[in-house]
Amino acid sequence: MAHHAVMSTQGPYLAEIAHLMGDPARANMLHALMDGRALTAKELAWIAGIAPQTASGHLAKLMQGGLIHVAAQGRHRYYRLAGPEVATALEGLMVLANLDGTSRRLPSRVGAELSQARTCYDHFAGRLGIGIHDALMAGGHLAASEGGYALTASGKAIFRALGLDPDATARIRRAALRPCLDWSERRPHLAGHLAAALACRCFEMDWVRRRKDSRAVxxxxxxxxxxxxxxPGFRCDAPEPVSPALREREPALA
Amino acid sequence: MAHHAVMSTQGPYLAEIAHLMGDPARANMLHALMDGRALTAKELAWIAGIAPQTASGHLAKLMQGGLIHVAAQGRHRYYRLAGPEVATALEGLMVLANLDGTSRRLPSRVGAELSQARTCYDHFAGRLGIGIHDALMAGGHLAASEGGYALTASGKAIFRALGLDPDATARIRRAALRPCLDWSERRPHLAGHLAAALACRCFEMDWVRRRKDSRAVxxxxxxxxxxxxxxPGFRCDAPEPVSPALREREPALA
DNA sequence: GGAACGCTACGGCGCCGGCCGTAGCATCGG
DNA sequence: CCGATGCTACGGCCGGCGCCGTAGCGTTCC
Incomplete structure (x- = not known):
């Protein structure tokens, strides 16, 4: 009986967290929160397809597990992910969900938009995110740094040209830029607070626009x-038009 | 009803994977497999603290979910993680498990050994892994590369001095080296196939030795x-001796 | 060839937990 | 001040699933 206590120092805690994510309703909520925005309990209930009472219970559990935070504001309660680590963990699971049963993921109109460009917690992912990563990499604007990348002098110049101050947050210990595996393209894009600042700037200047009801941008x-x-060298292919076969399968989205 | 179908394209799959990891017995098995070795069904049953019949059922589910692979050999069946992505996903969850309830993780003798040095799927983690990462980083032996780090000329020389050929696996698309967040130290260590090759070499030359029944090394x-x-600059502190308070709490391990 | 061993398949028990209905508390609007 | 709204607390229903006992198949050893 005391035997397996040795091996399972971590197991139970791991199970606790995974169990929280392992319910379809909760998983849908977390997935919806992965764009970093805060949503109300009612919105989350609707997204998960359950009654508000049920959602309330789920949210309480997620709170207790430390996966989300809440901000009360008037008669609304806004829920958001507790931090980037939660988004990272969810991304890790999504990588598995995408590769496991070989081709279980049927491509869909929504899927195509998400693959093209989306937010990943607070930065860009999809082909947009990968395009930015690859252009910076190919141009030699990235240097190795503690836990990720740092900008070279030429890289800093690019960020300044886009209206950002790459040194403003230099004292933050966490890596300014780091690779983050993209679950749809299976290639790295850029995460870290500089990537978040870039995304923020893009929304502010309307270079990138959010879609309603979707993490796609x-x-x-x-x-x-x-x-x-x-x-220089940045490429981001436009999304392919919906194929006839796909329009067949999802006529509502044609 | 058709509404939430839009948002939940990924949710259910995510939940499926998380649900598999969310059972204590399965989590313990996966945690035990995280050192990259293959274990028999009986060993895994013992680790999880359940009967072999029950373990068999769990293993079948993990197989179907694509999280593990099996290799039949004689009358034994050896189970191992399906790949590094699985270990990565589990690490992501362990980061959360370690930080959520502020200080829920009570340090233990085993915990101290794991924090000092352990394997993380196929490479080193803990202070040993971090020491290697930091020494290479501080010495300027790492350069930014597609999805992670590459070795500079001086870095390659170091690997050659250790008896490894850093160019042997250059054609592999996956990053040779990439940072991997350490759940115990909350700082990056090195993953990737070069890190795996280094760990392999260390075991081969008895520079690092495995412990029985633990991922600690x-x-x-x-x-x-x-x-x-x-x-140059490599440091790896020896584990602190067991404190009196700790010996109090776990007399069996003193 | 017989016994021991490793593993899996099946069946039944029991409980955890997701679900919603009702009810209660806070906030906002008129 | 009263109704509407957003949210949570509690209770009862019930389905899913983790658990082991028994049984069956394949492998190994003497």
Missing amino acids: ILTDEGRGVLEAAL | ILTDEGRGVLEAAL
Whole structure:
């Protein structure tokens, strides 16, 4: 009986966290919160397809598990992920969910938009995020640094040209930039607070626009121009038009 | 009803994977497999503290979920993690398990050994892994590369001095080296196939020795000498002796 | 060839936990 | 001040699943 206590020092805690994520309703809520925004209990209930009472219970459990935080504001309670580590852990699971049963993931209209460009907690992912990563990498604007990347002098110049101060948050211990495996493309994009600042700037200047009810985002024509000008070698393919076969399968989204 | 189908394209799959990891018995098994070795069903049953029949059922589920692979050999069936992505996902959860309830993790003798030096799937973690990471980083032996780090010329020389060929696996697309957040120290150590090759070499030369029934490993005196000679700036503190308070709490392990 | 061993398949028990209905508390609007 | 709204607390229902006992198949050893 005392035997396995030795091996299982971590196991139970791991199970506790995984169990919280392992319920479909809770997983849907967490997935919806992965764009870093805060949502109300009612919105989350609707997303998960359950009654508000049930959602309330789930949210209480997620709170107790430390996966989300709440901010009461008037008669609304806004829930958001507790931190980037939670998003990272969820991404790790999504990588598995995408590769396990070989081709269980049927491509869909929504899936195509998410693969093209989306937010990953507080930074860009999908082909947009990968395009930024690859352009910076190919141009030699990234250097190895404690736990990730740092910007070289030329990289800093690019960020300044985009209206950001790459040294403003230099004292933060956490890596300014680090690779983050993209679950849809299976290639790295950039995370870290500089990536978050870039995303924030892009929304502010309307270079990238959020979609309603989805983590997918859209690179505006202006944004494409700005990024191509500031970032030599930047490419971000436009999403392919919906194929006839797909339109067949999801007529509502055609 | 059709509403939430939009948001939940990923949720259910995520929940499926998380649910598999969310059972204490399965979590213990996965945790035990995180050192990359293959274990038999009976060993895993013992580790999880359940009957072999029950373990068999759990293993079947983990198989179907694509989290583990099996290799039949004689009358034994050896189970191992399906790949490094699984270990990565589990690490992501362990980071959360370690930080959520502020100080829920009581330090233990076993915990101290794991924090000192352990394997993380196929490479070193704990202070040993971090020491290697930091020494390479501080010495300027790492350069930014597609999805992680690459070795500079001086870094390659160090690997050659340790008896490894850093270019042997250069054609592999996956990053040779990449940072991996350490759940116990909350700082990055090195993952990737070069890190795995280094760990393999260390075991082969008895620079590092495995412990029985634990993912913890021990840096031998010879290994310490070799690493300090080859890697200027390498430090790896010896584990602190067990404190009286701790010996009080776990007399069996004193 | 027989016995021991490793593992899996099946069946039944028991409980955990997700679900919603009702009810109660705070906040906002008129 | 009263109704509407957002949210949570409690209670009862019930399905899912983790657990082991028994049984059956394949492998190994003497």
